[in-house]
Amino acid sequence: MKRKYNLKLGVVGTRRDIFSKEDALKYNALILSRLEGMGIDFADIMDVNEEGLLFDEKDVDAIVDHLKKEKVDALFFPHCNFGTEDLVAKVAKEIGKPVLLWGPRDEAPLENGARLRDSQCGLFATGKILRRFQVPFSYMNMCRLDDPYFAWRLDNFLRAAQVVKELDGMTILQIGTRPAGFWTVMINEGELIEKFNVRVHPVSLPELKEEMERVGEQEIGDTIATIRKTMEIGVSTEAVRQTAALKCAMKRLMDRFGCKAAAIQCWNALQGHIGLFPCVANALLNDEGYPVVCETDVHGAITSLLVQAAARGEHVPFFADWTVPHPTNENGELLQHCGPWPVSLMKEKPRFGAPFAFNYSHPGALHGEIRGGDMSIVRFDGDNGEYRLLMGHAKGIDGPKNQGTYVWIEVENLRKLEAKIVEGPYIHHCVGVHADVLPVLHEALRFIPDLTSDYYDTDNDTMDAVLRGE
CATH class of the missing domain: 3.40.275.10 (L-fucose Isomerase; Chain A, domain 2)
Structure with missing residues (x-):
């Protein structure tokens, strides 16, 4: 009988108040649905707060406790809008597992010039703060959820996390x-x-x-x-x-x-x-x-x-x-x-x-x-x-x-x-x-x-x- 490999991914979507809450909620739901369709074993934070998103300091401890209880082996932080970089860093530091950053590609501004998400800008911020926290991370370039790159790149990260898991305590x-x-x-x-x-x-x-x-x-x-x-x-x-x-x-x-x-x-x-x-x-x-x-x-x-x-x-x-x-x-x-x-x-x-x-x-x-x-x-x-x-x-x-x-x-x-x-x-x-x-x-x-x-x-x-x- 061949050895079986298992890996649980912690999925922590994040948003920031000054950008569209509605669009962030929409994308979080789309992302979780996509992961389910890919057959990925994951734990989200839908039961931790009303939105299922990381955006409020008061939720950090509960999110960390939840992810530890779920025994996640890696962390995925989709930036459903700009995101909250300091909270991402705090959660990532506490969990101490491989981290992947990504955000869905931003759409064109609305006719009045307003922007709904600014996910790319938020990723720039989070990368800097993870470095400050000395948290190693990987970055998946922005793309659409149905882009073949999304599935390939996420799979590569999961395999990399499997290697890290295999080495630790081997x-x-x-x-x-x-x-x-x-x-x-x-x-x-x-x-x-x-x-x-x-x-x-x-x-x-x-x-x-x-x-x-x-x-x-x-x-x-x-x-x-x-x-x-x-x-x-x-x-x-x-x-x-x-x-x-x-x-x-x-x-x-x-x-x-x-x-x-x-x-x-x-x-x-x-x-x-x-x-x-x-x-x-x-x-x-x-x-x-x-x-x-x-x-x-x-x-x-x-x-x-x-x-x-x-x-x-x-x-x-x-x-x-x-x-x-x-x-x-x-x-x-x-x-x-x-x-x-x-x-x-x-x-x-x-x-x-x-x-x-x-x-x-x-x-x-x-x-x-x-x-x-x-x-x-x-x-x-x-x-x-x-x-x-x-x-x-x-x-x-x-x-x-x-x-x-x-x-x-x-x-x-x-x-x-x-x-x-x-x-x-x-x-x-x-x-x-x-x-x-x-x-x-x-x-x-x-x-x-x-x-x-x-x-x-x-x-x-x-x-x-x-x-x-x-």
């Missing part, structure tokens, strides 16, 4: 220590908590084995059925059974300790403990929306969750190595790993075998090519107290057959990308997804102050223009 299950030779996956747990409220819950390999022994026959049988339905089997019946038990054990441990992803020491102590590589078990969990990454790469697990949240679970990510350049395409590159990629991404039924990188010593790896198409490639990483999000686009291309799970991709400028990875703070691991999540992640970073964007094929100004609909 816990990663670390199974085993890092492989001794992999200094690249070292992390600073203290900084992850201090900067991002991200926690790591470690368990040992013996604990994992004990959990495997506790898994019930029904769970194992259901997982074996999935394996046999979705994969070509090239290993023993016992290896299939042990892989099923391993998958179930990891899921149970993640659920027990409130973890949304895991990073496992996939070699070489695990082979001594249970005689398996975990790639197939990882692939099954990845397909269910519980990313499990290789080589105890906690930063890789964080990346997977950010990407998956940006896609709202509609596309499953895959955890890959940057490996070798394409033999004939100057901007081509091989993304590959021993076999942990979701089966749902495969071009054809993958083969359940053993990884070539370890001389086929133990069973547990998938072999197959995933589909191409347009992708986003992302990596969360940091060192020396600074953290960045490397992001860019790619598209699948043809290339030579490979072992493990793999796809050949083309990027805009491989030389630039190669230099970025080597010069850091990145390593040879990344996360891919068959969706353009860059606008979502770009917007999310407005609300994550200790994480900065680092693009390999675009830049911040270009991404800002995308959010403006240009």
Whole structure:
């Protein structure tokens, strides 16, 4: 069963007395109706005061209490006329969730020269005061409610808020220590908590084995059925059974300790403990929306969750190595790993075998090519107290057959990308997804102050223009 994502939006329309109250009420009703039609889960303030609008100082505490009771994850402040900038700032500051400002495009003045709303002018004022209050916010440019930009831009903000929600309090299950030779996956747990409220819950390999022994026959049988339905089997019946038990054990441990992803020491102590590589078990969990990454790469697990949240679970990510350049395409590159990629991404039924990188010593790896198409490639990483999000686009291309799970991709400028990875703070691991999540992640970073964007094929100004609909 795939993970489900939920996000509740707090909708606080605002007006100011010197402009048309009637027009503000009309637009507030139209806006709430539009949100209902879009299927958005939201809490408004219609029950807080007679108008269902923010305009009076005496309502601020009640509105804040109401939104907290509703457990909103983000705030939307439509300026139904000019709005009341100081009250917007007070509510936003108290709630402390991602904020989106917007106002419906102002109509022409009346024949006598009077203006009903001046929403644009009010947005100018509110943006300034939110800065004074040090409240980070996003802005959706003025438009009509039926403009396609409205639906796309609001959806992008909701996805960005989902990323922020996912990061705050995220816990990663670390199974085993890092492989001794992999200094690249070292992390600073203290900084992850201090900067991002991200926690790591470690368990040992013996604990994992004990959990495997506790898994019930029904769970194992259901997982074996999935394996046999979705994969070509090239290993023993016992290896299939042990892989099923391993998958179930990891899921149970993640659920027990409130973890949304895991990073496992996939070699070489695990082979001594249970005689398996975990790639197939990882692939099954990845397909269910519980990313499990290789080589105890906690930063890789964080990346997977950010990407998956940006896609709202509609596309499953895959955890890959940057490996070798394409033999004939100057901007081509091989993304590959021993076999942990979701089966749902495969071009054809993958083969359940053993990884070539370890001389086929133990069973547990998938072999197959995933589909191409347009992708986003992302990596969360940091060192020396600074953290960045490397992001860019790619598209699948043809290339030579490979072992493990793999796809050949083309990027805009491989030389630039190669230099970025080597010069850091990145390593040879990344996360891919068959969706353009860059606008979502770009917007999310407005609300994550200790994480900065680092693009390999675009830049911040270009991404800002995308959010403006240009």
